[in-house]
Amino acid sequence: MVAPAHEHEEHPSHRKLVIIAWSGELDKVWPQMILATTGAAMGMDTTIFFTFWGLFSLVKNEKHITGENWMQKMVAMMDRPGMEHLKLGKMNFVGAGPAMMKKLAKENNVASPGELLQMAVDLGVKLVPCQMTMDLLGLKREDMIDGLGEPAGATAMLLEAQDAITLFI
Amino acid sequence: MSMQISKTLDLKGLSCPLPIVKTAQGIKDVVSGELVEALATDPGSVADFAAWCKSTGNELVESGEEGGVYRFVIKKK
Numbered sequence: 239m240v241a242p243a244h245e246h247e248e249h250p251s252h253r254k255l256v257i258i259a260w261s262g263e264l265d266k267v268w269p270q271m272i273l274a275t276t277g278a279a280m281g282m283d284t285t286i287f288f289t290f291w292g293l294f295s296l297v298k299n300e301k302h303i304t305g306e307n308w309m310q311k312m313v314a315m316m317d318r319p320g321m322e323h324l325k326l327g328k329m330n331f332v333g334a335g336p337a338m339m340k341k342l343a344k345e346n347n348v349a350s351p352g353e354l355l356q357m358a359v360d361l362g363v364k365l366v367p368c369q370m371t372m373d374l375l376g377l378k379r380e381d382m383i384d385g386l387g388e389p390a391g392a393t394a395m396l397l398e399a400q401d402a403i404t405l406f407i
Numbered sequence: 408m409s410m411q412i413s414k415t416l417d418l419k420g421l422s423c424p425l426p427i428v429k430t431a432q433g434i435k436d437v438v439s440g441e442l443v444e445a446l447a448t449d450p451g452s453v454a455d456f457a458a459w460c461k462s463t464g465n466e467l468v469e470s471g472e473e474g475g476v477y478r479f480v481i482k483k484k
Contacts, residue, residue, distance in 0.1 A: 276424040279431035280462040348422045357428055 254402030255284045258395070261407060262291030262317070264324040264336050264351065270295075270407045271354035278361035283402075286358070287395045289368035293375060294319035295351070296367060296382045305376030313375060321352040359385045366390050410468070410480065413441040419448045419476060426452045427459050430481070434465070437483045442468065445479045452477055 255277035259270045270286065277284040288296055297304060297319035304319055305311040317325070329335040343350060349357070359365070367382065369389035379386075416433045418426040426447045434443050445456065453470065456479045460467040469480035 272424050275428045279424065279428045280459055281431075282462075346422055347420045347425070349425055354424075361428070361431070 253282055254398075255282045256395070256399040256402040256404045257284075257286045258404065258406045259286050259288045259292035259295070260290050261327070262294040262319075262324060263327040264339065265327050266407050267292075267295050267321070267324055267351045268354075271351045271358060273405065273407075274358045274363050275354050275361060278358065278363045284358075284362075285364040285366060285398055285402075287366045287368060287390070287398075289371045291317075293367055293371055293377055293382075295321050295324065295355070296365070296386065297377065298381065298383055299323065299352075301381055304378075304381050307376065310376030319377075319381075321355060324351070355383075366395070368392075368395075410442055412444045412480070413437055414443045416443065416445045418452070419446055421447065422449055423451050423455065427455050430456075430459070431463075434481065434483055439483050441483055443481045443483060445481065447477045447479070448475060450477070452479075456481075 255273070257270055257274055259267070261267065261270075270292070274284055274286050294317065299320035299322040301320060302314075302318065303311050304314040324336065325333070326335040326339060340350065364387050365385065366387045367377075367389045369391055372378075372389055414433065414437055416430055418429055421429070426445065426449055430443075430445050437443055453472075456470065457467060459465075460481060464484045466482040466484070467479060468482050469478070471478050
């Protein structure tokens with residue numbers, strides 16, 4: 239339903255939020271998810287466009303190796319996909335950093351990126367994987383979690399972003 | 408106080424963005440014009456609830472703090 243014109247004057251003009259989720263690092267995926275859930279909670283029409291390493295957050299946690307050829311498999315081996323397996327951009331220390339971060343988050347009642355992703359789905363956030371990078375990394379729809387929209391390209395994303403607040407994370 | 412609260416949301420202990428996300432979810436089944444009370448302990452929620460109400464058009468009727476618990480009363484749009 240379209241709000242009456244006068245309401246737009248009282249409230250911020252941007253009623254849409256587009257997040258380009260490029261990073262697959264835990265400390266960037268977290269704000270991707272925090273901002274998406276908050277935007278949706280604020281009533282903004284929210285879309286996350288997942289591209290490059292960002293796609294790895296959408297891979298099922300139990301999936302070890304993704305990709306069809308040896309190069310794609312090698313990428314997944316060096317950097318295991320799945321929301322539960324993300325590394326920190328700094329202070330990773332072979333996984334000790336993320337473990338510490340998750341412990342601190344739990345102690346402070348901060349929702350995990352996985353929990354926030356589920357909330358984003360519940361709040362109606364559109365999750366759009368980038369078709370080109372899916373092909374590049376050899377990711378198939380069955381490798382990825384349920385609830386995703388149809389894969390799309392840069393044009394569809396930029397059209398969506400035309401009248402939206404756009405964040406590249 | 409004569410205000411009739413229809414629903415109370417206990418958000419104590421939760422950190423950003425959960426108080427707002429859970430309020431957005433919790434207010435869905437409330438009838439327009441009714442009052443919802445939200446209790447939070449996150450100091451950031453003072454600014455966040457004001458911003459959320461401004462953005463969604465719900466009315467922040469009351470905002471206060473007592474013993475480390477922030478209390479917001481929201482009138483649903």
